[in-house]
Amino acid sequence: MVVEEILRRLPSLNEGERFILGIDGLSRSGKTTLTQKIQNKLQKASLPVVTYHIDDYVVEREKRYHTGYESWYEYYFLQWDVQALKGGLFKALEKESGLVILEGVFLQREEWRRFFDFVVYLQCSRELRFSREGEGTRKKITKFKERYWKAEGYYIATVDPERQADLIVKSPS
Template sequence: MPERVRGQRLRVGIDGLTASGKTSFGHELAEQVSRAGRPVLRASSDDFKRPWRDRHRYDRESGAGYYRNAFDYAAIRSLLLEPGGPSGSGECALCFIDPLTQTDHSSESTEAPEDAVLIVDGVFAFRPEINEYWDFRIWLEVSPEVSLCRGAARDNDESTHRDRYLPAEKIYLAEVDPLPSVDMVIDNSDFDRPRLL
């Protein structure tokens, strides 16, 4: 762990293509960090999407629309990443809008101790809107073919992954090119044998 963040709050971002294993990896990392003696908070950017009641205001169905409009980056910054940082208040909302029930949880906060590690998984995590807030960045590498296969099997819906999620990822990779900014790349093509690249 870098000396500059030892004893301070640390924000870890986990990114990768859809179905690359970000959430499971985040849970496993949180368990290991907790065993090492640091308090851990877990969050996912999926819980910071714009509410469906506002979907008539913008395109969220196409690949480009999903990439540009699905997530509320102002909420991620103000509710989670800013308070979860070394100089933040420590009062973090780990969920903005529940993606299943659409319940607003933005007023519910969790206290992040001064040495807490906040682990957040999600697609597009290293976009310019929030990239500066991470203290450590992890990219889970899988091919687009693996992403599509896993996502279709998980959600029983190949068309959404093929026509919306993968095109959105292509825009992200082309516009942002996040890999040069990451601290660690892990080949997660085989869940049972992740490999540090």
């Protein structure tokens, strides 16, 4: 149902045209799963689609941990090379044709939002997202509180992704 709703909102593209769809949401909200479902549906219909994952552009560990900044700041501001993404990946996307899907957390940041033609935001409670983590990972609750949840709170407070998104989708439980 959700996939069909998203696809209904996308334009028909002529040869050489491009449309960039962003799948945004917080950690473990279901972004990758939704992206895969959209991609599968389009491929079954023989429609061209290219998918990118922002996590493929995470910088080396030493650039995002123990940098002297607070842990949440490292996650939000240092996890990805923001300028390289802006000047590299996002510029390259402008040369693609067909439907391009970019999936990842914090996609509606000011530096990146203008590159998208349409953004879907996956709404999912912190409790559900945390329950999707592995048992060993859930034992590191302090890391979640200090790194991930504070960065997510910053994103919600400063960017307001639900207000900016073109479509809000509730993540299935």
